[in-house]
Amino acid sequence: xxxxxxxxxxxxxxxxxxxxxxxxxxxxxxxxxxxxxxxxxxxxxxxxxxxxxxxxxxxxxxxxxxxxxxxxxxxxxxxxxxxxxxxxxxxxxxxxxxxxxxxxxxxxxxxxxxxxxxxxxxxxxxxxxxxxxxxxxxxxxxxxxxxxxxxxxxxxxxxxxxxxxxxxxxxxxxxxxxxxxxxxxxxxxxxxxxxxxxxxxxxxxxxxxxxxxxxxxxxxxxxxxxxxxxxxxxxxxxxxxxxxxxxxxxxxxxxxxxxxxxxxxxxxxxxxxxxxxx
Numbered sequence: 001x002x003x004x005x006x007x008x009x010x011x012x013x014x015x016x017x018x019x020x021x022x023x024x025x026x027x028x029x030x031x032x033x034x035x036x037x038x039x040x041x042x043x044x045x046x047x048x049x050x051x052x053x054x055x056x057x058x059x060x061x062x063x064x065x066x067x068x069x070x071x072x073x074x075x076x077x078x079x080x081x082x083x084x085x086x087x088x089x090x091x092x093x094x095x096x097x098x099x100x101x102x103x104x105x106x107x108x109x110x111x112x113x114x115x116x117x118x119x120x121x122x123x124x125x126x127x128x129x130x131x132x133x134x135x136x137x138x139x140x141x142x143x144x145x146x147x148x149x150x151x152x153x154x155x156x157x158x159x160x161x162x163x164x165x166x167x168x169x170x171x172x173x174x175x176x177x178x179x180x181x182x183x184x185x186x187x188x189x190x191x192x193x194x195x196x197x198x199x200x201x202x203x204x205x206x207x208x209x210x211x212x213x214x215x216x217x218x219x220x221x222x223x224x225x226x227x228x229x230x231x232x233x234x235x236x237x238x239x240x241x242x243x244x245x246x247x248x249x250x251x252x253x254x255x256x257x258x259x260x261x262x263x264x265x266x267x268x269x270x271x272x273x274x275x276x277x278x
Contacts, residue, residue, distance in 0.1 A: 045070055081270040089144060090266035096136025097255040099156070099244025102178075102230035104237045106130050112177075112232065115193065119179065125186040131227040134244050137262040138225040143217045147269035152182050152190065152212040154226055156260035159205035161240050161247040162198035174198045176241050177231035182212040185223050189214040193231065196241070203250040205258070208243070226262060 021027030024034040043062070044053045048070075056062070056073035063074040081087060108130050110118045118128075125131065134156070141150070160176055175197035182190040190212025198204065228243045240247045244260035 045073065084269060086147075086149065086267040086269055088265060089148075089268045089270070090141055090264065092139070092141070093261060093263040094137050094139050095259055095261045096134050096244060097259040098136060099134060099242060099255075099258065099260060100132040100228055101245065101248070102132070102241040102243070104230075104233050104239070106132075106230045106241075107233055108229055108231045110231070115179075115231070119181070119188070119191050119193075121188060123188040125183055125188070125225075125227060128181070128188070128227075128229070131181065131229045133225050133227040134260050137260060138223065139262075139264075140221050141224055141264055141266060142221050143219055143266060143268070145268040145271050146216060146219060148215065148217055149267045150184070150214050150217060151265045151267070152214075152224070153209075153263040154180065154182060154212070154260070155207065155209045156180070156244045157205050157253065157258040158194070158196055158208050159203060159242045159247045159250065159253060159258065160196050160198075160236070161203050161250050162236070164200050164202055165198045174233075174235035174239070176233050176236050176239065178228060178241060178243065179231055180208065180210065180226060180228040180243070182210070183225045183227060184214055184217065186225070198236075203247060203252050205246075205253055224262070224264060226260070 019027040019030055019032065021032045022034065024032055042055050044055045045062070046053050054073065057075070060073040060075050062071045064071050125133075137154070143150070158178065162174065165174075175195050177193065177195050179191055179193040181188050181192075190210060192208070192210040194206075194208060196204065196206055230241050233239065240249075242248075242258070245255055245258050246253045
């Protein structure tokens with residue numbers, strides 16, 4: 001009996017101090033199983049901080065934390081998508097306080113009557129002379145599906161350093177035309193033209209808002225940017241124009257008030273989705 005007990009204790013000591021392999025002669029960890037495992041009861045993780053044993057909650061998975069650390073229970077939340085429906089996949093917003101400034105030397109060479117032909121969808125930024133990008137709004141977005149709708153909301157403040165109408169030699173009809181465009185991969189997807197006009201107050205400013213949309217961008221990363229231009233001056237050859245900032249010599253607004261913002265939402269029909277089960 002003493003010999004049998006000694007043999008059992010020796011075997012237990014070897015199991016506690018050595019690596020054990022099941023269906024393998026070269027175990028690579030404390031317990032190395034080469035084959036299928038069937039758990040009939042429970043799996044628990046020991047927490048050395050409070051000497052507790054946690055079996056996890058319903059629908060949790062054991063997640064590795066790397067070498068030398070015990071695994072932890074995690075809840076895996078995968079969105080459930082229905083086929084052929086759009087879902088908001090990407091959402092972000094950006095801002096810029098630098099903006100762009102223009103003098104009458106920046107007036108576009110595109111004549112008033114030819115603007116419709118010059119500013120068309122898909123025009124490359126490099127072909128639109130005298131457009132200036134608002135650098136802080138140039139960002140990268142990611143599209144994951146071939147079926148998508150990307151929405152862009154651009155807002156900024158436009159100011160001209162007009163004197164009040166009727167003061168000095170300032171006529172009553174001086175104004176400046178300008179335009180801002182939204183670009184994806186340097187291709188024009190949306191453009192709005194507006195006019196800022198002198199009034200009874202010094203240094204008038206207006207809020208400029210535009211919404212653009214582009215469908216079915218290719219999967220992957222895309223560069224989004226906003227650029228503006230001064231189209232033409234009407235009795236305003238010596239007047240400065242500022243977009244996304246304040247005009248020189250003015251003091252009624254600042255860079256915080258005039259800053260630009262761009263909001264981007266990308267809705268997609270997911271290509272990989274889980275069916276919803278009631």
